[in-house]
Amino acid sequence: xxxxxxxxxxxxxxxxxxxxxxxxxxxxxxxxxxxxxxxxxxxxxxxxxxxxxxxxxxxxxxxxxxxxxxxxxxxxxxxxxxxxxxxxxxxxxxxxxx
Numbered sequence: 001x002x003x004x005x006x007x008x009x010x011x012x013x014x015x016x017x018x019x020x021x022x023x024x025x026x027x028x029x030x031x032x033x034x035x036x037x038x039x040x041x042x043x044x045x046x047x048x049x050x051x052x053x054x055x056x057x058x059x060x061x062x063x064x065x066x067x068x069x070x071x072x073x074x075x076x077x078x079x080x081x082x083x084x085x086x087x088x089x090x091x092x093x094x095x096x097x098x
Contacts, residue, residue, distance in 0.1 A: 007041040068093050
């Protein structure tokens with residue numbers, strides 16, 4: 001935060017979904033949090049860092065990979081593979097929802 005000015009940069013695809021009503025609501029909430037009015041600037045562009053959404057997608061993908069490895073390394077899976085030529089169906093593992 002630079003004084004009372006904040007600038008957010010969203011990817012083009014997100015920027016189109018961010019309406020003036022969203023901007024107004026965000027400005028109000030942040031201003032209330034800091035106890036002072038703020039200037040809010042929102043622009044479309046590229047970011048140097050991974051966005052929270054990108055981080056979440058990467059984390060979930062890694063969790064799926066880890067889950068599949070864990071399943072395949074389990075004694076039960078190994079036994080099923082050895083005795084019945086079992087296979088894990090691609091993309092059949094899903095993350096549990098919280």
